[in-house]
């Protein structure tokens with residue numbers, strides 16, 4: 588089914604992740620795209636060569652031509668990065684009426700991650716486990732300390748989502764997720780789906796069955812990036 592902008596019922600949804608490394612952004616995004624392949628597209632900052640300027644948003648807008656939802660998979664761990672996303676949409680979007688473009692935040696970290704020992708342990712463990720299966724962060728063998736430093740840097744700089752101020756006040760919906768256990772992503776996928784079903788009611792999404800959730804999640808966990816930047 589073609590979704591045209593002439594159809595006044597249809598909105599477009601830009602889903603923006605806010606997290607640090609290893610919170611499960613890519614796993615969650617892939618599972619969501621697996622569940623709704625014709626509805627949800629996914630663009631990963633890590634797959635963009637030299638991810639400078641507005642390439643992420645430009646790619647997201649391209650996906651929105653054929654699908655109503657796009658997930659922009661990037662840490663966006665500081666206010667300035669979130670502001671950049673909104674600014675790039677303002678600048679590049681010439682097609683979608685502003686009133687039809689909704690911004691949804693996937694808020695992986697609600698509290699101060701600097702004081703969250705579990706977050707450090709869980710994400711560190713996941714990244715070491717992932718080894719070299721990443722575009723830029725290689726954690727196998729002697730690279731371990733370097734990977735740890737990168738994770739720590741993101742946690743140290745993290746600025747929590749604050750809906751009371753710009754840019755975060757521009758989100759139409761903030762979905763709070765948890766990274767409180769090594770297997771947190773499965774529950775996060777379900778939380779996002781339930782929120783999309785009620786918030787994006789114009790899309791009439793059907794809730795997947797438990798088997799469908801499990802299958803989509805399993806293949807998301809098996810993901811190996813095809814882009815290698817090191």
Ligand code: IDP
Nearest residue numbers: 608609610611612613614713717770771772773
């Ligand atoms: P990120 O995109 O936020 O950096 P991911 O790449 O999604 O994080 O996850 C980091 C690693 O942790 C990956 O190897 C992924 O397979 C694994 N992982 C993420 N969430 C889960 C989970 O809920 N259960 C088991 N492994 C997970």
